[in-house]
Amino acid sequence: MKILQNKKILFFCYPFRKYNLHIIDELKKMGADVTYFSDSPDYMLFRKSPSSIKKIIINLYNKHLLNEIREKRFDFVFVIKGEYLSNIFLEKIRLLNPDSKFILYLWDSSTNYNYSDKLVCFDQKLSFDRLDCEKYKDLTYLPLFYIDTFKKKKTYNLIYDLFSIGGGVYYRKPILKNLIANLNNPDIKCMFYLLSKKDFILGFLKKEKYFRYLFLPISHNKFIEKLFESTAIVDIQHEKQAGLTMRTIEVLASGKKLITTNNHIKEESFYNENNICVINRENPIIPANFLKRKMTPVDMSNYTLHSFLTNIFSFPEE
Numbered sequence: 001m002k003i004l005q006n007k008k009i010l011f012f013c014y015p016f017r018k019y020n021l022h023i024i025d026e027l028k029k030m031g032a033d034v035t036y037f038s039d040s041p042d043y044m045l046f047r048k049s050p051s052s053i054k055k056i057i058i059n060l061y062n063k064h065l066l067n068e069i070r071e072k073r074f075d076f077v078f079v080i081k082g083e084y085l086s087n088i089f090l091e092k093i094r095l096l097n098p099d100s101k102f103i104l105y106l107w108d109s110s111t112n113y114n115y116s117d118k119l120v121c122f123d124q125k126l127s128f129d130r131l132d133c134e135k136y137k138d139l140t141y142l143p144l145f146y147i148d149t150f151k152k153k154k155t156y157n158l159i160y161d162l163f164s165i166g167g168g169v170y171y172r173k174p175i176l177k178n179l180i181a182n183l184n185n186p187d188i189k190c191m192f193y194l195l196s197k198k199d200f201i202l203g204f205l206k207k208e209k210y211f212r213y214l215f216l217p218i219s220h221n222k223f224i225e226k227l228f229e230s231t232a233i234v235d236i237q238h239e240k241q242a243g244l245t246m247r248t249i250e251v252l253a254s255g256k257k258l259i260t261t262n263n264h265i266k267e268e269s270f271y272n273e274n275n276i277c278v279i280n281r282e283n284p285i286i287p288a289n290f291l292k293r294k295m296t297p298v299d300m301s302n303y304t305l306h307s308f309l310t311n312i313f314s315f316p317e318e
Helices: 019-029 043-047 051-069 087-096 116-121 130-135 169-183 197-202 220-228 246-253 263-267 305-312
Strands: 008-012 033-037 076-080 101-106 124-127 160-166 190-195 211-214 230-235 257-260 276-278
Touching (some): 008 019, 019 033, 076 087, 087 116, 101 116, 124 305, 160 220, 169 190, 169 211, 197 211, 220 230, 230 246, 246 257, 263 276
Parallel strands (some): 190 211
8 A cells, every 4th residue: 555645745855966856756656746846946046145145035935935835735744954944934834734744854964954943843853863863852863765776786897996976075085095095005996086176177287096076966877887887985974974875875775885984884784894894084994805805685675765755754653
């Protein structure tokens, strides 16, 4: 039985790497009727505006959203992060939908985004960050998910021993450089993609053996290709973030080894030292035999998008 059969869901989420579209598709497969909006005004317009103008844009955007949904009624109001949805706006939706269940999922840490005043607006509150769940007792811990394409393995030739991709050049690159130095193995095949327009331009003047700089993010399909061409993926989370990144879940679901700076991964049921190596940010060292160890099969079925949404919409009995 589809748990969301004929349920009407109002869904707010920033269109990050098209995960919003995957979530919408899965909700529809589960039987839901989904009305979707971004939780943010137009990014380019909004980003370049001064703070005083941003407040006006947020208010106008919230009014626009309210006009769009005023005549509709929903069983659930599902918000992921919702940074630019004001409490007043959420309260107005509540008045229009007094019987609706309000759900908030946070895929950002409170150290990056202070959402404490927003929790009161929701019936069900969940976060990917264990430390936030300890800090705010009404938050329920729920890790992120992977989409089905990471389980549909194709045949790729292994090219890299280590691969990494991400922004944050200022904190990621020093860790990766130290990691290479500590390997002390000229035969190791590494490729690290870093998103940086400045370094992309400078890269034409100076080539680096292990680093490539991107002007724009690579496509989802290109990332999957690089993932399956690699023995292990290096994932360096932001130092203020305790939650497991989406990439962490995707890498393990694909059957690849993971090297991560996030020590909290040891608390997860899928943690296995044959598959996962936790490195120190200041002195990152990979055990000599880690890349050669055989992977230990681990059940990742609890981290599918379907399982994630089932948990999201499963309310504890009152």
